[in-house]
Amino acid sequence: MQGLTYKRVSIFCGHYGSGKTNIAVNYALRMKADGIPTKIADLDIVNPYFRTKDSAEELEAAGIPLISPAFANSNVDLPALPQELYSLVQRTDHHAVLDVGGDDRGAYALGRYAPYILEENDYDMFCVVNFFRPLTKTAEEAYAVMQEVSQAAGLPFTAIINNSNLGPHTTLADVAATEREVCRLSEMAAIPVRMTTVHRPLISADTDTPYFPIDLQKKYFDIVE
């Protein structure tokens, strides 16, 4: 896909299970590959199971510092955010990618940083949506979640990311089938669709693709076909 222009702060929010963490990691890697000093932060204090920290090694190898809750990936289910997070929004020498927890409950954590982000006013707040998720199957349902999240975060969304997928076996036809809903959502919310993501192997041969290629984290309990 074409080159991206990056705001100083990129925030990923949306319905839980919509793929925010995966996209945030892919986006940060792309940003770094484009030569921009990047840091990524895990603000998800709602779900202790899937987190940015799962990609810690890959991020470290790419030279992207990861700020995550002290007890991430441990048995301590303690919803506390590290103080270094303030440095991401207050210091402007790095670009920041913020991976926020799902739904309004997850977005509350963003609220305390919202005043700094609004004051600097150089941010993207992406709403990640997957129309194959059972509670956001239509534009109307996705819009309702979007409004709840925006209210909780204290920030308005600036763009939509269509991350519609059915897991590793998604086809391009599946993705294309969601085009209509994401356009309707865009009209309803009066913000643009910034990108549509596709699992990289589906478009690896296509250098002219309109899609944003993403890599999925392989889990060793994936069923062998």
Add this chain to the structure above:
Amino acid sequence: MADKVLMKGNEAIAEAAIKAGCRHYFGYPITPQTEIAAYMAKRMPKIGGTFLQAESEIAAINMVYGVAGAGFRVMTSSSSPGVSLKQEGISYIAGADLPALIVNVQRGGPGLGGIQPSQSDYFQATKGGGHGDYHLIVLAPASVQEMADLTIKAFDLSDKYRVPAMLLADGTMGQMMEPVALPDVDVAEIEKPWAVRGTKNARKHNIVNSLYLKPDELEKTNFERYERYRQIEENEVMYESFMMEDAEYCVVAFGIAARISKNAVLAARNQGIKVGLIRPITLWPFPTEVIAKAADQVKGFVSVELSMGQMIEDVRLASSCKKPVLLCNRTGGMIPTPEEVLAKISELADNT
């Protein structure tokens, strides 16, 4: 758009329960199954159902007892420490011959343990758990699709035999996301002449109770219940057999452990080791006959578990200790890797 949706295991349980006609959910949040409650909280009010966050797990299971007594499909869900709290109520439900669904998305124990996945509530689920002579029908899903399918199956079996059912999953199964096709369920109106729904002055009142003042009556009731258990053992055993036709070794594993083991079985086959997998889908009734038959075919078993070794006892019993049974296990929230399972299969092959 495809008729599949991408769901978390926990969400699949909740939506499947609704499809199965369950309109009453009572629970108390605990990681890693909280999405079940969160999903029910969103969906139940939209379909005229009841979602109630109880003040405790004990309260929740007694609410289940009440709705089950009225003859409606009802469920609760929790994770290991919470399911321990529910045991008194589960025993009462079993003693009153009521159908209900209890979901346990297991985490590491004992005690408060941890929030990571585990299978160490196998004994609790399959051997009773609470006090008295009773069993639960215990189903163990190994995919998000099965989380949905077996939830529906659990309601059906529970109604059919008037025996409470348990869906025994683990944190990984609850949290993983996979595409699911949710079946349209034809919820047949099941006659429940025993239900407490008001007599309308047309019949003698029903009593739902687990207290018997005369020991001979209690004994008779237990005998009758065990006759139903015998029928369940005869008719309802479910398992998956994978590459067992020519197998010289047999891995036994359920749930997440079975998925990992499948990868190990394939890797072992690539090394020329003839190994297969038996995956119990019903943990009670346990696929005893299948294991017994396998014991006459194979040179040994490997039981793969996320516990200190619990199902291994049933494998040994079912195989009458005819062949060695090795244990491949991790515990406390750790998950065995396919490589660890493969190493154990190789160890078995080298020594038998």
